[in-house]
Amino acid sequence: MTAGVRRRLLSLAVGELVNVPLQAAVWFGVAGVPATAANLLGFALVVLLLLEGAAYWAAKLRALAAGGGAPLPAAAWFAAARVANVVLLGLGVPLTALAVAADPGTGSVPGLLFALFAVLEHVNYFHTQLMYSTPEDRRSRRVNGRRRAHLARDLDRARRGTRQGAAFRSS
Secondary structure, three states: OOHHHHHHHHHHHHHHHHHHHHHHHHHHHHOOOOOOHHHHHHHHHHHHHHHHHHHHHHHHHHHHHHOOOOOOOOHHHHHHHHHHHHHHHHHHHHHHHHHHHHOOOOOOHHHHHHHHHHHHHHHHHHOEOOOOOOHHHHHHHHHHOOOEOHHHHHHHHHHHHHHHOHHHHHO
């Protein structure tokens, strides 16, 4: 693993962690979003996805440091999170939408927006890469279109590795 890749993965992991208190301070402190049940629920969903993202980049860094063919640490945990997220988002989005319908305004609309952003984060991590932050990534997207998320590809490899046993781990 090159030093550049190491720095990039570390930056992604730390960046997701830093975003938790930073976003809380920005939205609930500076912007003055009220800490209502709907807003806190939506924000909690975003925090969950940010923490999962930080955990993924840290695990990816460990796997690459261990050697190119090393399986993703905690792949089973990430696979379970992918399923649990659907349940949590499937409950959280409608609940925040109901809060908006019952009492639209700053006490509910930010919560729905947070919840919808959490859905996008889930898609970005577990399904299709939506964020292309480097010039190389953006150029690749223009030429090749959207690609499967890194975590989704790692989970596919881990699932195949489970079926293939030792053959996967030795490759």
